[in-house]
Amino acid sequence: MSGEAVLKCPYCGSEFRVPHTVSVATCPYCGYTFKISTGEAITEHYYFKVVFSSSSAFDRLLRFILRNYGAPSDFHTATELRKASLHYVPIHAVHAEATGECIYTEGMWFWSKSYEGDFYEVGDYFILANREPWFSHIVENYRFSLRGREYFKPKMLRMGRYYNITVSKEDAIKVASDAVVRDLMKDLNTGCRGNKIVKDVKTEYLGVTHYPIWEFTYRYGNVEMKALVDASSGRVIYAEYPQTLKAREEAGLIAGTLIGIGAAGGGIGGLVAVGGLMAAVMAGVGAVVGLIAALPAIKRAFEKVVKTSERVEDWNLLLKAGKLLEEESIFGITLG
Amino acid sequence: MPQGAEIPYSTEPPPLPPPPEEEAEVFKCPNCGAPIEVTPDSLVVKCRYCGYIEYRDPGYDVFVFPSLSREEITRRFWDRMRTDSDMGKYVNKISIDSITNIFVPFYVVDYDAQYFFVGERRETRTRTVNVSGRVVTQTEVRVVKVRDSGSVSGVNAILGRRHIEELGVKELSTQVKQLDISATVHASKYKWGKEVHAVMGFDIEPKEVNAIARDVIAERLKTWVKRKYRLDRLNVYLCRVNVKNFKAVLVPIYIITYRFRNAIYSIAFSGVDGRQLVAIEPVLIKHLVMYLGGAAATTFVASLALPFAFRWGHLVFLSVALIIGAGYLVSRALGGVRFER
Numbered sequence: 001m002s003g004e005a006v007l008k009c010p011y012c013g014s015e016f017r018v019p020h021t022v023s024v025a026t027c028p029y030c031g032y033t034f035k036i037s038t039g040e041a042i043t044e045h046y047y048f049k050v051v052f053s054s055s056s057a058f059d060r061l062l063r064f065i066l067r068n069y070g071a072p073s074d075f076h077t078a079t080e081l082r083k084a085s086l087h088y089v090p091i092h093a094v095h096a097e098a099t100g101e102c103i104y105t106e107g108m109w110f111w112s113k114s115y116e117g118d119f120y121e122v123g124d125y126f127i128l129a130n131r132e133p134w135f136s137h138i139v140e141n142y143r144f145s146l147r148g149r150e151y152f153k154p155k156m157l158r159m160g161r162y163y164n165i166t167v168s169k170e171d172a173i174k175v176a177s178d179a180v181v182r183d184l185m186k187d188l189n190t191g192c193r194g195n196k197i198v199k200d201v202k203t204e205y206l207g208v209t210h211y212p213i214w215e216f217t218y219r220y221g222n223v224e225m226k227a228l229v230d231a232s233s234g235r236v237i238y239a240e241y242p243q244t245l246k247a248r249e250e251a252g253l254i255a256g257t258l259i260g261i262g263a264a265g266g267g268i269g270g271l272v273a274v275g276g277l278m279a280a281v282m283a284g285v286g287a288v289v290g291l292i293a294a295l296p297a298i299k300r301a302f303e304k305v306v307k308t309s310e311r312v313e314d315w316n317l318l319l320k321a322g323k324l325l326e327e328e329s330i331f332g333i334t335l336g
Numbered sequence: 337m338p339q340g341a342e343i344p345y346s347t348e349p350p351p352l353p354p355p356p357e358e359e360a361e362v363f364k365c366p367n368c369g370a371p372i373e374v375t376p377d378s379l380v381v382k383c384r385y386c387g388y389i390e391y392r393d394p395g396y397d398v399f400v401f402p403s404l405s406r407e408e409i410t411r412r413f414w415d416r417m418r419t420d421s422d423m424g425k426y427v428n429k430i431s432i433d434s435i436t437n438i439f440v441p442f443y444v445v446d447y448d449a450q451y452f453f454v455g456e457r458r459e460t461r462t463r464t465v466n467v468s469g470r471v472v473t474q475t476e477v478r479v480v481k482v483r484d485s486g487s488v489s490g491v492n493a494i495l496g497r498r499h500i501e502e503l504g505v506k507e508l509s510t511q512v513k514q515l516d517i518s519a520t521v522h523a524s525k526y527k528w529g530k531e532v533h534a535v536m537g538f539d540i541e542p543k544e545v546n547a548i549a550r551d552v553i554a555e556r557l558k559t560w561v562k563r564k565y566r567l568d569r570l571n572v573y574l575c576r577v578n579v580k581n582f583k584a585v586l587v588p589i590y591i592i593t594y595r596f597r598n599a600i601y602s603i604a605f606s607g608v609d610g611r612q613l614v615a616i617e618p619v620l621i622k623h624l625v626m627y628l629g630g631a632a633a634t635t636f637v638a639s640l641a642l643p644f645a646f647r648w649g650h651l652v653f654l655s656v657a658l659i660i661g662a663g664y665l666v667s668r669a670l671g672g673v674r675f676e677r
Contacts, residue, residue: 046376060600067599067618068672076598093498097547104572106454115454117574122544122551124498143501146438148377148536191558191573206498233502251670254628258635258662265639273643286639289655293635293662300670312503313675 010039024129024165024208028157033208035169044207045152047088048144048232050159054084057214057229064236068308070247070300075220082224083217086160086231089139090129092169093206094176097122098184104194118199119191121184125176129208130163135228138238139213145233149209156210165208173203213237223305236310243306251300258297262290366390379537379586380439380528389528396542396584398441399520403588403607405529406435412610413592413603422620426596433593433600437607439535439586440505441496442512443542445549448489449577451557455482455567462650473649482565488557494548496538496584504604507613507677508589511606520585538584550577589613601673615676619669627669634662 004017007025011032018025018036026033026045033045052060062076072078100119105112128136156162181198188196212231217224225240266286270279291298300306365372367388372381379398382389404412410432417423417430461476493512495505528535540548554575562570588607593600596618603615619627638658645651668674 063595063598063600066597067601069619069670071672073598095498095544102572102574104454106571115452115572115574117452117572120547120551120554122547126499143499146440146497146500146502146505146536148375150373150375187555187558191570193569193571254666254669258631258666261632261636262639265636266642269640269643274646278643282639282643285642289639289642289659290635292659293631293638294666295663296667296670308672312501313506 005036007036010034011041018164019166023168026152026157026162026164027154028162029154033152044205045210046149046207047152047156047210048147048212049150050086050212050231051147052214052229052231052234054086054214054216057231057234058084058216058218060234061216061227061229061236061239064310065239065241065308068241068306070243070251070306071241072220072244075241079218079220081216081218083215085215087133087213087215088156088160088162088210089133089213090163090165090208090210092127092129092165092167092172092208094125094127094173095123095204095206096125096176096180097202098180098198099200100184100188101197101199102188102192102194103197104192115194119184119187121180121187123176123180123183124206125172125179127167127172127175129165129167129172132163132166135213135215135238138228139211142230142237144209144211145230145235147232152210160212162210169205169208173205177201177203225305235312236308239308239310240305241308243300243303248301248303251297255291255294255297255301258294259287259290262293263287265289377537377539379441379523380535391524391526391528393524394537398523398538398584398586399517400439400523400526400586401515401520401588401608402526403437403439403529404590404610406437406590409437409590409592409605409607409610410435412605413594416603416612422617422622423596429596431595433595436591436593437529437588438502438591439588439607440502440508441536441538442509442585442587443494443496443538443540443545443549443582444512444517444585445492445494445545445553445582446489446580447492447549447553447577448487448580449553449557449575450485450487451561451573451575452485453483453561453565453567453573454571455562455565455573456480456569456571457482457566458568475649482567484565492549492553492556494540494545494552496540497536498539502589503591503602503616504589504606504613507604508587508606511608511611511613512585512587515587515608517583517585520583523586535586542582542584545582546579549579549582553577613677617674617676619672619674623674624669627665631662631665631669634658634665638662 004019006015006017008015009027009032012027012029014027014029016028023036024033025036034041058081062079065071066075098121101116102119103114103116105114107113128140181201184198214229214231216227220242223242227239228237230237263283263286267279267283270282363372363374365383365386365388368383368386370383370385372383374381378392379394380389380391417427457480459478459480462473464471464473491513493509495509554577557575558573590605590607591602593602601616601618604613606613638655641651642655
């Protein structure tokens with residue numbers, strides 16, 4: 001087959017084919033994972049177990065969708081599962097540390113004073129080791145579940161669609177190294193207006209983990225949709241669902257009402273504050289205000305199929321404020 | 337074509353050789369002799385056959401916050417539902433889907449830190465003056481240089497695992513900082529309940545804690561300094577973090593998934609004291625009315641205030657803030673779920 005190489009497993013001697021793009025291969029017979037260029041074993045190879053079978057993950061998906069605004073109430077009974085595939089997606093893990101220095105000078109000549117201090121950045125970077133799946137961009141920043149890893153086993157090669165490693169360990173280390181420097185510079189830029197120097201960057205390769213993800217294709221009415229579910233935790237990474245016409249009409253009504261309220265507020269304010277023709281202009285401005293406030297509803301009114309995901313953290317404005325207060329209390333303990 | 341499909345799974349495989357050495361370490365259950373598989377995250381292993389639980393010493397001291405039992409958490413869940421102002425009247429329509437008990441690894445870090453900074457703060461002064469019989473608002477902005485130093489001490493919690501996201505874990509880390517560490521028991525002496533789903537080992541090792549704490553605490557302290565001194569920019573910020581000591585602790589969390597009107601929702605409870613950490617709950621009619629009513633009122637005030645901005649320029653900021661608030665309330669109404677803490 002063109003675009004493929006025939007490899008011999010250095011451990012069991014079996015022959016198998018892999019695409020030319022692969023830099024690290026896993027023998028489909030014994031599970032030995034090795035660098036193609038040297039035959040060197042990759043010992044830090046892990047995987048997450050499938051905890052949610054396809055049926056339990058799909059059931060969870062349907063029940064998750066049911067809680068969303070505008071989902072048909074019979075979605076869990078009227079949806080037909082067309083296809084379920086398990087993907088084992090490889091992710092490199094690299095630990096990186098960077099040290100930087102800030103040198104800030106105040107004043108000039110004899111009256112100048114210099115301050116120097118170190119800045120540190122520590123981070124773990126998880127890099128997709130194969131970007132072939134269509135959902136790469138969706139799972140790129142996805143975080144693992146709190147179920148443990150296991151050492152890689154050959155049997156998992158037969159459990160699903162196993163993706164080989166096409167992004168090499170060296171490339172992953174380079175990505176992590178660049179990322180830690182970028183993060184360090186972010187810290188330096190917000191805490192130093194003097195000279196900023198990157199003094200040292202250290203990286204440690206932590207290994208590659210194959211993470212299990214269910215891909216479901218399902219149909220409701222005439223609409224075919226897709227979803228991704230974490231097979232380890234059951235969390236819905238990505239889902240699509242059809243929005244009922246009633247829900248879209250309601251969203252349209254909400255949007256229309258807000259635009260009307262905005263126009264009324266602008267008009268009344270215009271009459272009192274400026275009067276005359278400007279009041280009409282202000283009513284228009286008020287309608288725009290209403291339109292901006294109604295944007296989430298307008299979007300919903302036009303969406304036939306909604307894309308969603310299961311969040312475990314809120315993007316609540318109040319929560320953000322709460323977090324700031326919490327930081328205040330953390331450091332407000334003993335101020336010298 | 338997906339890569340996995342290229343590998344000839346369908347062909348008859350040759351007999352499997354013994355697994356490579358780096359594969360799962362298998363040891364025998366001290367109770368029944370059955371093989372128990374050890375994983376890289378195995379801190380506590382459970383025999384699949386007899387249920388015997390064994391703690392595997394990672395080479396450093398690990399302490400455990402004793403966990404409430406599953407029964408106790410279930411009771412608290414129902415109590416909470418019955419007394420909840422939103423869900424109370426729907427208790428009969430709720431059923432528990434699953435209860436997961438996980439011990440989450442944290443490092444509780446005791447630290448002190450010294451900081452020094454030179455920063456700038458913009459101070460705005462507004463005054464109204466009478467110019468040829470017309471009242472005009474004048475705004476004066478001046479930049480003030482601020483410098484200070486100080487020391488801070490406290491406790492921080494660092495998650496002992498990398499790249500993790502799970503319901504309630506962030507809230508749990510806030511709780512861990514406030515817990516009495518003397519209430520812990522050494523992991524080797526702890527009596528693990530049979531209902532334990534997973535006891536997560538530490539994949540961040542103790543030797544890494546200093547570096548992580550230094551980074552995290554210095555960064556948080558920077559935010560705090562900026563807020564405390566109302567700084568717009570920092571010319572230089574220097575911080576030295578000294579980790580006095582730290583303890584590796586396992587903190588229990590329960591995640592209960594329940595069904596309501598066929599859909600699923602979840603609540604995370606602290607296994608230490610049964611406190612609710614976070615709940616994902618349905619948006620009911622009363623919430624819809626509240627969110628949309630709030631959005632309508634906010635939109636009205638935002639647009640009403642705008643014409644007055646010709647006279648009082650600052651009202652523009654109020655209007656913009658209200659518009660953002662209104663949009664936020666609309667998206668809450670259409671979000672499907674509420675996060676309750």
